[in-house]
């Protein structure tokens with residue numbers, strides 16, 4: 001896809017260039033002075049070309065999707081540090097100062113805005129990768145900028161950058177939402193899951209563990225860790241050893257890594273298992289979003305059914321409910337207990353389902369969209385492919401209810417209405433929509 005475009009456009013590497021030309025050079029030697037002149041002209045031209053292709057910008061062009069991490073970012077300097085400090089400054093009496101990773105993402109944007117609104121200090125971090133349309137991430141960034149949230153452009157696997165951020169700001173909390181999301185992308189770019197969900201997570205936890213004081217960390221896991229479980233609703237204590245995708249496997253591994261950092265270093269950790277989050281400023285790779293786009297375009301949409309014509313259903317959760325769950329998790333997070341990279345006592349370790357508790361068949365989702373868009377969908381019923389999607393999700397939220405006061409209040413009908421209103425105004429109004 002977009003990575004392949006890079007491949008086609010990328011110039012040949014200097015090494016390759018020399019290899020292709022050397023047979024010519026060899027033959028030219030055996031001719032007279034005119035040939036000699038041609039020979040030296042070739043060399044000269046070659047040197048110019050090599051010099052040209054070696055310019056840093058073209059050299060750092062990612063030619064292979066798994067190497068996208070090698071992109072370099074500009075950060076540092078007094079003006080940059082000033083912006084970082086000002087964005088993270090706490091403005092309410094008992095406010096916290098939060099580093100939000102994945103702040104240009106769907107959930108990250110909403111959480112950052114909500115924290116800022118109530119007076120907390122917020123600094124965003126995001127690498128603006130092109131897993132889906134980066135212009136949507138830029139539009140979210142512009143939205144946050146207007147409310148005073150600065151998003152640092154960088155990678156969570158960059159330890160120098162993260163250490164620098166903790167040097168400039170003594171974050172009390174980290175809301176970790178940066179990740180490679182989606183299940184089907186693993187066929188195209190498996191390395192991105194390792195890069196962000198494993199290496200990036202470990203790097204973040206390392207820096208948090210070394211920070212003084214250590215922050216409390218709330219991070220996004222996923223309902224996908226329940227994999228192919230058939231016992232519903234899914235409870236936090238249920239087995240999570242049957243992942244159905246690489247995405248789910250990296251989220252499950254992430255939970256174990258987080259557990260380890262809690263146990264060894266005294267980091268306070270709360271893992272949130274989100275259930276299919278949707279809403280304004282959402283993700284274009286998710287069904288409710290591209291169904292809306294394709295229904296409006298008059299294109300056929302694929303609707304999956306499980307084995308034996310079984311229903312595929314999701315516990316769709318509205319973004320505002322998820323945001324409330326995130327903020328409540330931050331508010332009830334206890335302090336980390338370690339210092340100087342060493343554990344001083346047991347630290348808080350929690351995991352919560354954040355869902356809506358009412359699974360809706362995907363065909364009903366389409367019916368609601370048809371009504372809201374006033375367009376009939378062209379449905380193509382297909383068998384659920386075995387590449388990561390699970391047939392059914394349903395959250396048991398009694399734990400979050402008890403400990404966070406979490407109570408979802410938006411049903412799918414109401415939430416989709418808000419999504420569609422945003423969608424239409426964003427894509428028709430010259431992308432000038434606001435939240």
Ligand SMILES: NC(=O)c1ccc[n+]([C@@H]2O[C@H](COP(=O)([O-])OP(=O)(O)OC[C@H]3O[C@@H](n4cnc5c(N)ncnc54)[C@H](O)[C@@H]3O)[C@@H](O)[C@H]2O)c1
Nearest residue numbers: 102104105106107127128129155156178179220274276277
């Ligand atoms: N939206 C859902 O339905 C859902 C469900 C379950 C879990 N989650 C989890 O919630 C979190 C947020 O999801 P979202 O829907 O907002 O996804 P998103 O893709 O919109 O946001 C993630 C953001 O992280 C950034 N990012 C990715 N890798 C990075 C890296 N290495 N360094 C810096 N930034 C990086 C991306 O650019 C993106 O803006 C993710 O961890 C996701 O796995 C989401």
Ligand SMILES: *[C@@H]1O[C@H](CO)[C@@H](O)[C@H](O)[C@H]1NC(C)=O
Nearest residue numbers: 069157158159194195199200
């Ligand atoms: C993450 O960063 C580490 C240390 O800088 C580096 O060695 C590693 O290759 C990176 N991992 C990925 C998957 O990008």
Ligand SMILES: *[C@@H]1O[C@H](CO)[C@@H](O)[C@H](O)[C@H]1NC(C)=O
Nearest residue numbers: 232233235236396397398399
């Ligand atoms: C939901 O989870 C709680 C534990 O948090 C458990 O006691 C309860 O039985 C579960 N409810 C259902 C319907 O499975």
